[in-house]
Amino acid sequence: MTSASSSAPLLELTGYSIRFATPDGEVQAVSGLDLTLAEGETLAIVGESGSGKSQCFNGMFGLLARNGRTEGQARLAGADLLALSPKALDAVRGRDMAMVFQDPMTALNPALKIKRQLSETLEVHQGLSRREAEAKSLAMLKRVGIPEAERRMNQYPHELSGGMRQRVVIAMALLCRPKLIVADEPTTALDVTIQAQILELFRELGQEMRTALVLITHDLGVVAGVADRVAVMYAGRIVEEAGVDALFDAPAHPYAAALLASIPRIDRDGGSVEAIPGRPPNLIHPPSGCPFHPRCRFADERCVAERPPLEPVAREGHAIDAGRRVACWHPFAAARAGSAAAAPTPEAVLHG
Ligand SMILES: Nc1ncnc2c1ncn2[C@@H]1O[C@H](COP(=O)(O)OP(=O)(O)O)[C@@H](O)[C@H]1O
Numbered sequence: 001m002t003s004a005s006s007s008a009p010l011l012e013l014t015g016y017s018i019r020f021a022t023p024d025g026e027v028q029a030v031s032g033l034d035l036t037l038a039e040g041e042t043l044a045i046v047g048e049s050g051s052g053k054s055q056c057f058n059g060m061f062g063l064l065a066r067n068g069r070t071e072g073q074a075r076l077a078g079a080d081l082l083a084l085s086p087k088a089l090d091a092v093r094g095r096d097m098a099m100v101f102q103d104p105m106t107a108l109n110p111a112l113k114i115k116r117q118l119s120e121t122l123e124v125h126q127g128l129s130r131r132e133a134e135a136k137s138l139a140m141l142k143r144v145g146i147p148e149a150e151r152r153m154n155q156y157p158h159e160l161s162g163g164m165r166q167r168v169v170i171a172m173a174l175l176c177r178p179k180l181i182v183a184d185e186p187t188t189a190l191d192v193t194i195q196a197q198i199l200e201l202f203r204e205l206g207q208e209m210r211t212a213l214v215l216i217t218h219d220l221g222v223v224a225g226v227a228d229r230v231a232v233m234y235a236g237r238i239v240e241e242a243g244v245d246a247l248f249d250a251p252a253h254p255y256a257a258a259l260l261a262s263i264p265r266i267d268r269d270g271g272s273v274e275a276i277p278g279r280p281p282n283l284i285h286p287p288s289g290c291p292f293h294p295r296c297r298f299a300d301e302r303c304v305a306e307r308p309p310l311e312p313v314a315r316e317g318h319a320i321d322a323g324r325r326v327a328c329w330h331p332f333a334a335a336r337a338g339s340a341a342a343a344p345t346p347e348a349v350l351h352g
């Protein structure tokens with residue numbers, strides 16, 4: 001892997017698309033994404049189920065189903081992952097980038113003790129002796145907050161709770177000190193208390209280890225306090241990208257505003273939520289113009305006819321925010337219409 005200069009982004013997606021061939025036609029799962037991630041940064045990818053979040057990263061990890069193909073570029077530290085041979089990509093996975101899934105058992109071998117799961121990675125990828133590898137594994141288990149780590153080393157995955165198993169998987173991902181970890185709904189299967197603990201672990205690790213993190217979630221509520229930046233996906237496209245505080249303060253895209261209004265909150269009577277009306281679009285025949293227009297209360301003729309580009313916008317009375325891009329012909333319409341007054345502050349968000 002070529003080393004990039006410090007100013008170059010760690011991850012850079014350019015014109016990145018994913019299509020699946022099906023008997024009914026081509027599914028346009030991800031369409032022309034341009035996205036960058038800096039070293040050590042935590043980016044949340046948020047959107048409803050089916051918006052293309054998982055396939056986007058499966059594509060660069062070489063994990064697409066056989067009917068899928070990628071287009072464009074996905075550069076990690078300068079090297080285009082899409083151009084690598086399966087063998088070269090395999091070497092990059094585990095060394096430079098790792099993935100954490102919703103179900104920890106997809107990454108764990110039920111027949112191996114925890115210490116073997118962990119130290120084998122180090123023996124294979126870093127050529128450490130078994131003793132060195134086990135010592136490092138134990139230290140990492142302690143680091144991710146596993147109590148009685150010595151005893152856990154000799155247990156099998158089924159002897160651990162779901163939350164502990166996910167900690168083991170996170171330890172496994174961290175062991176080779178990857179530059180990038182992609183966590184796909186890592187807390188969705190866990191109960192609320194454990195979910196909050198795992199998110200806190202990601203927050204600490206992000207601050208401590210310079211590992212860049214992509215946190216994929218359908219729940220904007222888990223993003224506050226963990227991510228630096230948020231990219232909101234709809235129908236395979238980024239519709240808004242912004243710093244977390246800016247997004248929670250005033251979402252520019254009506255879909256981002258709707259997602260925000262659908263978060264259960266402790267500061268709203270009875271924790272009521274507003275469901276987003278309408279259904280996610282058909283990705284074989286995506287809507288014309290702005291893909292959100294059929295569900296958008298601010299849509300007009302232009303939204304039906306012309307797709308808005310993802311670009312910086314100025315909010316009335318504010319300087320232009322260089323870190324924010326939005327694809328909408330009526331940015332901040334929701335904020336003006338008053339739903340910003342009802343939008344939660346990050347502190348008010350109920351995790352889970
Ligand atoms: N192998 C496949 N063949 C056809 N369509 C697929 C395949 N895998 C995923 N898709 C479609 O791609 C779209 C994006 O999926 P995905 O990225 O998994 O969504 P999510 O945002 O929930 O993670 C969805 O519409 C899904 O149905």
Ligand SMILES: [Mg+2]
Pocket residue numbers: 053054055184
């Ligand atoms: Mg998914």
